[in-house]
Amino acid sequence: MAQYLLLKHIEVQNANAVAGLTYGFPAITHFLGFAHALSRQLSDALGLRLGGVTVVSHKNNVHVRQPTGWGDYVFALTRNPVTAKGETAPINEEGRMNMQVSLLVEVEGLIAGDKATAAQLIAEVKDLAPQRRLAGGQILTIGEVELLADASMQKKALRRLMPGFVLCDRHDYLAQYHQQLLQHNAQASLFDAWCEFAMLTYHAVADDEHVPDDENQPIPAQWQRVPKPKPGYLVPIMTGYRAISPCYAAGEVANVRDPEVPVSFVEAAYSVGEWRSVHRLKDIDDACWRYHGDYPWYLARVVAATHDEPIEPDVVPTTDDNTDFDPDFL
Structure with a gap:
């Protein structure tokens, strides 16, 4: 245990x-x-x-x-101190x-x-x-x-x-909702699905009792909040990185923080999380985030990472086999 x-x-x-x-x-x-x-x-x-x-x-x-x-x-x-010329310092x-x-x-x-x-x-x-x-x-x-x-x-x-809220991984919600969007729009991307979890959306519901004679006449309506794709206190989160370049050997890239370790250029990867009250957590392991490194993904996940759930930036094709990732090299 x-x-x-x-x-x-x-x-x-x-x-x-x-x-x-x-x-x-x-x-x-x-x-x-x-x-x-x-x-x-x-x-x-x-x-x-x-x-x-x-x-x-x-x-x-x-x-x-x-x-x-x-x-x-x-x-x-x-508020930073003014410069030697008495001007406001940039920040x-x-x-x-x-x-x-x-x-x-x-x-x-x-x-x-x-x-x-x-x-x-x-x-x-x-x-x-x-x-x-x-x-x-x-x-x-x-x-x-x-x-x-x-x-x-x-x-x-x-x-x-307690009182407190634990951050849980809900990348499965993102994957499921993306599949729902694809059924209605073959061009829907993971980013479109992710935005639905991030945005606050309202829509107007017309009052049926008022039927205007003129189509240009304003119709009384009530603005109602559109619920998120899944129930719960869902939030957009950043969960790691995806490589956008090959994994370069140590010392091959100039001016890096540590020239003794391999280097790869990355962009942020996003997912969906849920804040849940601590009393709803049955086992600590159910919300325990761990590193999952599998080139080109370097992610934090509660469960094993997959390749189709994070937001995908453009990746430079590579045949470099030197892609092993070990957090001890950080």
Whole structure:
């Protein structure tokens, strides 16, 4: 049975609220990257690895404002000091947010009942985690770090995480709805299906009691919201990347961050997620996101990734066989 490390009520400020074409919550890859960075920093003597992550959101506050008091919101940006000439300094627009989340991180390689190793793991995570950034934001406090070694402890921990919402993978909804669109429009793309989950759509319902004599006469109507293709608190999310180039050998591409690892140019891949109350989660593994790397896809999935569900950018054809992906090379 899988064991999980609970990092409870992590307070984060100035986290990245923009993920590709979406905004409002960091991409799931931020949380997997956080766990991966912690895993690489653990002492070799432990012989452990941190794997998948289940994300529970308790509070979040996106830094936005309404300039006129009504209408569209805009990001509340930082004000930089003026330049040497006394002019306003240029800035890059950034969406930021404060959030409180809990993470359930899968622990691989820990023998059940090894209390000494478990205690050392908790001590190291308590020391290392506050030094890291989570989704680009600063970690202010971590309420508790605890190892959940069995099903009973995991069930009790889920109850203690209420109120909170867990992010679940619903890429199957996207695939199913795309097939429905294809039945009516052979040209419908995955992006068209994805937009239906992202948009708020309204349509006018005419009042049958008012039948105008003139076709140009306005007809009284009520505007009604069109429900999303599937029920639930569904949101568009960014779940990883797709390669748009061959996988180049280490050192072949200039000016990269790490010249000692293979390099591939990528674009964001999108899917659909669902926020569900924690009390509806029967098993932590049902919402545990893990890396699935299979060139040209580099994705985070709760289940095995497939090749036809993420949004597909144009890909440069390649016959390069050097396409193996290992997150340890990141």
